[in-house]
Amino acid sequence: MVLDCVIIGGGPAGLNAALVLGRARRKVVIVDDGQPRNRVTHESHGYLTRDRIKPAEFRKIAYEEVLRYPSVQHIVALANKVERLDNGHFRIELQDGHQLIARKLLITAGIKEVLSSIQGVTDCYGKSLFNCPFCDGWELRDQPLAVIGADSRIMHLSKMVHTWSEDVIIFTNGASVLEPEQQSELQDKGIEVITTPIAKLQHDEGKLQQVVLLDGRSIERSGGFVVPQFVPKATFHDTLGYDLNEHGYIQVDSMGRTSVDGLYSAGDSAFNGPSQLIRAAAEGSLSGAMIHGALMEEDWSRHPTAQ
Ligand SMILES: Cc1cc2nc3c(=O)[nH]c(=O)nc-3n(C[C@H](O)[C@H](O)[C@H](O)COP(=O)(O)OP(=O)(O)OC[C@H]3O[C@@H](n4cnc5c(N)ncnc54)[C@H](O)[C@@H]3O)c2cc1C
The missing domain is CATH 3.50.50.60 (FAD/NAD(P)-binding domain)
Incomplete structure (x- = not known):
């Protein structure tokens, strides 16, 4: 037929x-x-x-x-x-x-x-880490958020995320992807940029708790966005x-x-x-x-x- x-x-x-x-x-x-x-x-x-x-x-x-x-x-x-x-x-x-x-x-x-291979990203994706603020920004409003990504799309995403929470830290996992003007714009908005490579994401059944850096620091975050x-x-x-x-x-x-x-x-x-x-x-x-x-x-x- x-x-x-x-x-x-x-x-x-x-x-x-x-x-x-x-x-x-x-x-x-x-x-x-x-x-x-x-x-x-x-x-x-x-x-x-x-x-x-x-x-x-x-x-x-x-x-x-x-x-x-x-x-x-x-x-x-x-x-x-x-x-x-x-x-x-x-x-x-x-x-x-x-x-x-x-x-x-x-x-x-x-x-x-295709998600980053950072340990913990896959476990958190869809639970406390997302890619689209329109889909999940409201649920994460006013929380301490991470924006994790190693390419230039991270600037636009961070500006977007900032409209749901002013407590945003960008993690580039070792990459240098932001222009000097972008970095100063982010600084003006109180958004810290951490370029140190990430060792892993500490989480409780997918609920993000800390971003653990390779230099030994642990930064508390309860959710955020990634750039897949x-x-x-x-x-x-x-x-x-x-x-x-x-x-x-x-x-x-x-x-x-x-x-x-x-x-x-x-x-x-x-x-x-x-x-x-x-x-x-x-x-x-x-x-x-x-x-x-x-x-x-x-x-x-x-x-x-x-x-
Ligand atoms: C973590 C996450 C959260 C999201 N949250 C939201 C939200 O809150 N609100 C919102 O609006 N959007 C959300 N989205 C986006 C939304 O899921 C997509 O935009 C939407 O599903 C797209 O619909 P679609 O029909 O194009 O594709 P899909 O929903 O992906 O459907 C495609 C289907 O095709 C099937 N398929 C693929 N290849 C083949 C094949 N070769 N043979 C047979 N079947 C095949 C798949 O199995 C799947 O069932 C989210 C996405 C993700 C990843």
């Missing part, structure tokens, strides 16, 4: 697209391997009507809503190979060798963060050849269309910052509508109305 659309990635972007397509009676399969990006955190913030919801609860509600529509199917699997066929359809191969053929493909596989590297969770660039945006993710137009005919992307996969659940869901919704519109036009011209 040729499906109308396969969606690789069932996070908010993919699921909202599936909701639109299911309501439009499209035959859709969501392929998802169950590894959402925010699974490390206990609460999600900033999604109107769902502020402070647990990520697992959000996902449960979303799947219940989407799978009410009988033409939508969910396969728990990893999609590991994708190609575009000569007739414009897409062949999606799952890890177990199972294949799906679809007229349209939506990639909403998200991104993943972000990479696409799945990349099908080699076989599909879509254009990439300036951040290295899938380039889309304002409607979620990629440079490859019939291929769409939304959410973190087409990341161009800031990365948020509600934004991913909104982009997914738009892509779903665009995919339905494209399918409708194709079918309209293929099957003229009987006279």
Whole structure:
């Protein structure tokens, strides 16, 4: 059977697209391997009507809503190979060798963060260390915070974090990444910059307590932000050849269309910052509508109305 659309990635972007397509009676399969990006955190913030919801609860509600529509199917699997066929359809191969053929493909596989190897960072990430102040700044307001990062993005992040707490210390872990003017700006705001390499983060089940430096000092902090590297969770660039945006993710137009005919992307996969659940869901919704519109036009011209 040729499906109308396969969606690789069932996070908010993919699921909202599936909701639109299911309501439009499209035959859709969501392929998802169950590894959402925010699974490390206990609460999600900033999604109107769902502020402070647990990520697992959000996902449960979303799947219940989407799978009410009988033409939508969910396969728990990893999609590991994708190609575009000569007739414009897409062949999606799952890890177990199972294949799906679809007229349209939506990639909403998200991104993943590559965290610093400093001991304790992974344990604290999602519990007391985060990457996005819009997501978690409110919960850390007025606390003694660390901003940890070894590249130039640390300046912007620290300015941002300072709006939630004035007690901020920057840790560059041995890197010299701040210009002299930036250092004096930070000094004016009372933000200390510590360049000494970090030995480890002392924490209690992920709750940051101290940043322990290699010179033996321990600085008390109860939470903070890090500057991870972000990479696409799945990349099908080699076989599909879509254009990439300036951040290295899938380039889309304002409607979620990629440079490859019939291929769409939304959410973190087409990341161009800031990365948020509600934004991913909104982009997914738009892509779903665009995919339905494209399918409708194709079918309209293929099957003229009987006279
Ligand atoms: C610690 C942390 C806290 C956050 N807090 C918030 C917050 O409070 N508020 C907020 O708005 N945002 C928050 N975010 C950001 C938010 O999680 C993302 O912006 C959002 O999840 C993006 O949605 P998405 O649908 O694009 O991708 P995702 O939610 O990452 O979903 C992608 C899905 O695709 C699946 N997948 C990937 N590759 C494949 C493949 N090859 N085959 C099958 N399935 C695949 C994944 O397993 C995943 O289920 C947080 C992120 C992190 C890391």
